[in-house]
Amino acid sequence: MSELKLSSGFILDYKDIYNEHCIQSGNVDAMVDKVREAHELAQSMRRTGVVEGHVSKDGTPEPVLFSQLPYVEENGINTPQLMERLERLRQYGRNNFDAVISLGIGGSYLGSKVLFDVQCGSFWNQMSDEERNGYPKVYFAGYNADARYLQGILTRIYHDSDARAKQIIGMVSSDGSDDYEFNMPTDGDFVDRHYDPYKVLLMVNSKSGSTIEPMANFMILENALKGHYIDYEVIAITDTESTENPTILHAMALENGWKTFSVPYGVGGRFSVFTEVSLTMGALIGFDVQQFLAGARSMDRACQTDHVFENPALLSAVLKYISAETYGRVIEVFMPYGDCLRSLSDWYVQLLAESLGKQREHQGPYSRTPVAAVGTTDMHAQVQEHQEGRLNKVVQFIKIKSWGDDLIVPNSYGQFAKLEAISNIGLSQILNVALDSNQEALTSDNRFNMTIELPELNAFHLGELMYMYCWAIFYESILAGVDAFDQPGVEVYKRILGPKIKALKEQK
Numbered sequence: 031m032s033e034l035k036l037s038s039g040f041i042l043d044y045k046d047i048y049n050e051h052c053i054q055s056g057n058v059d060a061m062v063d064k065v066r067e068a069h070e071l072a073q074s075m076r077r078t079g080v081v082e083g084h085v086s087k088d089g090t091p092e093p094v095l096f097s098q099l100p101y102v103e104e105n106g107i108n109t110p111q112l113m114e115r116l117e118r119l120r121q122y123g124r125n126n127f128d129a130v131i132s133l134g135i136g137g138s139y140l141g142s143k144v145l146f147d148v149q150c151g152s153f154w155n156q157m158s159d160e161e162r163n164g165y166p167k168v169y170f171a172g173y174n175a176d177a178r179y180l181q182g183i184l185t186r187i188y189h190d191s192d193a194r195a196k197q198i199i200g201m202v203s204s205d206g207s208d209d210y211e212f213n214m215p216t217d218g219d220f221v222d223r224h225y226d227p228y229k230v231l232l233m234v235n236s237k238s239g240s241t242i243e244p245m246a247n248f249m250i251l252e253n254a255l256k257g258h259y260i261d262y263e264v265i266a267i268t269d270t271e272s273t274e275n276p277t278i279l280h281a282m283a284l285e286n287g288w289k290t291f292s293v294p295y296g297v298g299g300r301f302s303v304f305t306e307v308s309l310t311m312g313a314l315i316g317f318d319v320q321q322f323l324a325g326a327r328s329m330d331r332a333c334q335t336d337h338v339f340e341n342p343a344l345l346s347a348v349l350k351y352i353s354a355e356t357y358g359r360v361i362e363v364f365m366p367y368g369d370c371l372r373s374l375s376d377w378y379v380q381l382l383a384e385s386l387g388k389q390r391e392h393q394g395p396y397s398r399t400p401v402a403a404v405g406t407t408d409m410h411a412q413v414q415e416h417q418e419g420r421l422n423k424v425v426q427f428i429k430i431k432s433w434g435d436d437l438i439v440p441n442s443y444g445q446f447a448k449l450e451a452i453s454n455i456g457l458s459q460i461l462n463v464a465l466d467s468n469q470e471a472l473t474s475d476n477r478f479n480m481t482i483e484l485p486e487l488n489a490f491h492l493g494e495l496m497y498m499y500c501w502a503i504f505y506e507s508i509l510a511g512v513d514a515f516d517q518p519g520v521e522v523y524k525r526i527l528g529p530k531i532k533a534l535k536e537q538k
């Protein structure tokens with residue numbers, strides 16, 4: 031046995047972590063009782079939505095419902111009505127907005143950023159409306175308290191809106207002279223957008239409405255957009271459970287007539303990429319939300335068996351838990367190959383760190399420290415440490431088998447042998463061969479590593495991959511004896527930060 035392959039083409043290759051030089055079969059055999067318990071608790075959570083001992087930060091019982099997310103069902107979290115509403119948002123956003131500014135932090139940001147990067151790539155905002163197929167430009171804010179960055183977004187919005195204003199009032203010159211004349215549009219699909227005021231959608235994402243970074247950024251942006259030739263609307267993504275005692279953001283939405291989407295009850299932010307928290311962003315960029323959930327459903331079915339070597343999430347959890355507890359591999363380097371997957375590393379870092387880095391009552395803390403990396407970039411930055419540093423790491427590779435269209439290196443300088451050697455080869459081929467070489471180098475020194483291979487990068491396989499990790503983290507939390515769904519450590523700095531912010535106001 032060396033790989034677990036699903037009918038979809040998803041492959042979990044574990045030969046370089048489970049062999050005679052690394053994790054032994056006896057290590058896995060010794061986990062039989064723990065594995066059985068983890069599987070039984072997973073099945074119980076599916077049926078009841080309850081994880082024994084889990085409470086909210088307020089100390090009250092709280093359900094755990096992420097197992098429902100792949101399924102579009104009446105009375106579920108993702109309902110047919112929500113799918114219809116997301117489709118209406120897609121059409122509305124495409125026809126009405128020039129730019130979307132998404133404001134969120136943590137899970138309210140990271141999942142959306144993954145969907146954007148996979149769907150749109152790095153140069154989306156430099157494309158024309160036609161090249162974007164009418165979808166709006168997208169900016170992310172609210173994930174830091176960084177004035178310089180936010181001012182940069184405002185500068186771009188002002189630039190584009192000023193250009194639109196000049197266009198509307200006839201200050202468009204075809205030859206660069208001072209003789210301006212009004213030019214009628216000729217690109218029918220985009221007439222309304224080009225000759226209306228510049229339109230911005232502020233999509234503010236906070237369960238409570240009191241999260242400092244997104245709310246501070248939102249208030250600055252909203253205030254800054256007033257007084258320019260800009261129309262804006264607001265969508266609030268928040269806890270909408272109660273209208274009698276609404277969250278701050280929900281109260282703001284009710285008062286101002288903003289559209290709302292919900293942060294679902296029982297789904298933590300780091301698991302929320304499969305909810306309207308992130309699916310709203312998917313809709314606004316034309317991402318295939320239905321296929322994303324279909325991939326998650328496909329993976330969910332594979333993760334229900336109690337056979338370790340047939341359940342990708344359970345196998346990943348078991349091997350990484352043994353790596354940490356038995357072999358001291360307490361760092362996980364998460365290393366997808368491909369720049370559009372850089373944000374996937376950031377998403378996984380949060381998922382692992384907030385779910386597993388916990389104090390245990392009698393055994394001391396459990397922790398595996400995640401490190402974000404991306405290939406091939408970090409082969410020239412981190413790999414020296416991976417290859418010759420302490421034996422305390424597992425490297426998790428993510429490989430895309432086929433990238434589709436490729437760019438071939440031309441034989442422009444064949445007189446130089448080292449450049450001729452890479453000519454007439456596709457860049458994506460080089461990318462994957464580099465991954466294979468890194469994997470082989472680590473294995474040659476018995477350095478623990480695993481590889482997940484997806485047949486191609488699309489919404490379906492992305493859904494498979496991300497949902498597999500949601501289950502893997504849950505299974506590992508049971509093995510480790512920690513609650514994957516709380517984050518008490520985060521509350522410590524928040525209790526310190528509040529009074530410090532208050533002191534700042536008092537100094538004014």
